[in-house]
Amino acid sequence: MNIPTPSGQTSLRALRALVREHSVLAALEVFADELGSIFRFTMPGFNPVMLVGPEAARFVLVSDRQNLRWRNDSDPVTLLLRHGVLVEDGEPHDSLRRAMTPALHKQMLTHYAADMLRCTDSVTARWVPGSAPDMLVEMRRIALLILTDTLFKVDFSSDIGRMWNAVLKTLAYISPGMWILWRNAPRPGYSKALQQMDDYLYQIIRHRKQVLGSTDDLLGHLIDMGMDDDLIRDQLLTMLIAGHDTSTALLSWTLYLLGKHPDSLHQVQAELDAVLGSQPPTAETVIELRYLEQVIEESLRLYPPIHLGSRVAAEDLDFQGHTIPSGTRVMYSIYLTHRMKQHWDEPARFNPERFSAEGSRPRQPYTYLPFGGGPRNCIGAAFGRIEAKLVLARILQQFDLALLPKPVYAHMGATLEPRPGVWMQVMPRASQQSP
Ligand code: HEM
Numbered sequence: 262m263n264i265p266t267p268s269g270q271t272s273l274r275a276l277r278a279l280v281r282e283h284s285v286l287a288a289l290e291v292f293a294d295e296l297g298s299i300f301r302f303t304m305p306g307f308n309p310v311m312l313v314g315p316e317a318a319r320f321v322l323v324s325d326r327q328n329l330r331w332r333n334d335s336d337p338v339t340l341l342l343r344h345g346v347l348v349e350d351g352e353p354h355d356s357l358r359r360a361m362t363p364a365l366h367k368q369m370l371t372h373y374a375a376d377m378l379r380c381t382d383s384v385t386a387r388w389v390p391g392s393a394p395d396m397l398v399e400m401r402r403i404a405l406l407i408l409t410d411t412l413f414k415v416d417f418s419s420d421i422g423r424m425w426n427a428v429l430k431t432l433a434y435i436s437p438g439m440w441i442l443w444r445n446a447p448r449p450g451y452s453k454a455l456q457q458m459d460d461y462l463y464q465i466i467r468h469r470k471q472v473l474g475s476t477d478d479l480l481g482h483l484i485d486m487g488m489d490d491d492l493i494r495d496q497l498l499t500m501l502i503a504g505h506d507t508s509t510a511l512l513s514w515t516l517y518l519l520g521k522h523p524d525s526l527h528q529v530q531a532e533l534d535a536v537l538g539s540q541p542p543t544a545e546t547v548i549e550l551r552y553l554e555q556v557i558e559e560s561l562r563l564y565p566p567i568h569l570g571s572r573v574a575a576e577d578l579d580f581q582g583h584t585i586p587s588g589t590r591v592m593y594s595i596y597l598t599h600r601m602k603q604h605w606d607e608p609a610r611f612n613p614e615r616f617s618a619e620g621s622r623p624r625q626p627y628t629y630l631p632f633g634g635g636p637r638n639c640i641g642a643a644f645g646r647i648e649a650k651l652v653l654a655r656i657l658q659q660f661d662l663a664l665l666p667k668p669v670y671a672h673m674g675a676t677l678e679p680r681p682g683v684w685m686q687v688m689p690r691a692s693q694q695s696p
Pocket of ligand 1: 503508
């Protein structure tokens with residue numbers, strides 16, 4: 262069977278949706294509504310197959326995963342991360358993954374909790390009462406500090422200012438753009454930033470080896486295993502990018518959604534007051550923050566930071582009677598799967614209750630997959646979840662936030678981001694001020 266492609270009329274409807282909502286995702290929703298769980302869009306130089314829904318996710322992530330490669334040597338992600346765990350396949354991937362797992366194991370997360378709070382406090386301490394900082398920027402600061410502090414044991418606070426543009430430029434380098442359609446297009450303007458990132462990472466590795474010596478963190482593990490500096494740099498950059506940009510998106514979308522739904526915000530704060538009082542959250546006490554957890558899950562459903570996964574068919578594949586030829590780029594859409602009418606009531610509505618013990622209906626596996634699935638699921642899922650709970654608990658325990666009424670759209674960058682930003686007025690909470 263041929264893979265469905267959009268008709269002229271469908272493409273026109275998709276184009277209208279794109280213009281109306283300022284997001285390619287709206288166009289993809291039109292395609293999925295009209296064409297179903299597999300379709301192909303044809304643009305000059307770019308003809309990926311898009312898969313949607315739980316069966317499709319299982320196909321890509323589990324049943325046919327051996328025949329789908331991650332690595333694509335002409336992609337900027339591969340050019341940037343070289344031999345990072347994210348872009349390797351087969352045995353090289355599996356052995357890197359085994360090497361990284363201990364530093365992200367659940368037991369380690371309890372040790373990271375205090376560092377996560379300290380990094381959060383160091384950023385919020387600069388908030389001027391009554392001002393309205395952009396939470397997309399503030400959450401990036403927090404996520405960068407946390408990632409480098411916990412996994413590299415590096416205090417990034419004195420470098421964050423001079424490295425900020427290099428980080429953003431590195432993210433822009435791997436974000437979707439003209440390179441998708443025009444593979445060998447010249448891409449000027451990135452080399453200085455990419456070099457600055459490399460210099461920084463190699464300097465951290467040298468400093469650790471020559472001055473600090475062995476430590477029990479991700480960087481320490483990689484050095485102890487005898488990896489060479491280039492391979493270590495690839496893993497550090499992978500973790501820095503994959504581990505902070507996703508959390509930035511998750512935290513800023515969640516604050517945005519809470520700003521849009523003040524009743525939920527008040528419910529979160531009531532729970533914080535009841536469970537924590539004025540005590541800082543810990544890895545143990547956040548387990549009791551059930552409503553906050555529901556809010557985070559609903560945020561991940563509506564705006565999954567990684568909204569799609571991309572692979573290349575290593576041989577001819579068959580999905581539900583459709584032949585996907587070898588060499589085709591195959592994408593599975595987490596965003597569209599999370600919004601399927603067949604699986605979610607009122608999918609566009611923010612409703613944290615759908616994740617409560619009472620409110621949730623039995624869900625087919627792979628209808629909810631913000632962290633992917635199968636053996637290549639997110640290695641940092643537990644880290645990301647506890648980080649989100651600790652950071653949000655700490656902020657909302659201490660501050661009242663009010664969203665400024667500025668339009669926000671879902672931008673497909675390296676992750677799905679609330680753009681142009683999330684400006685929120687911050688006020689210390691009366692109940693948290695000393696008498
Ligand atoms: C907080 C929100 C996060 C979300 C929503 C998220 C989402 C995902 C998803 C969907 C995948 C699978 C992509 C695919 O199938 O191609 C993935 C993989 C990955 N994530 Fe995350 N992630 C998050 C946080 C983190 C953190 C904190 C780290 C590191 C500390 C991390 C590191 C990675 C790595 C290295 C992979 C590749 C794993 C492999 O290929 O074996 N992520 N993530």
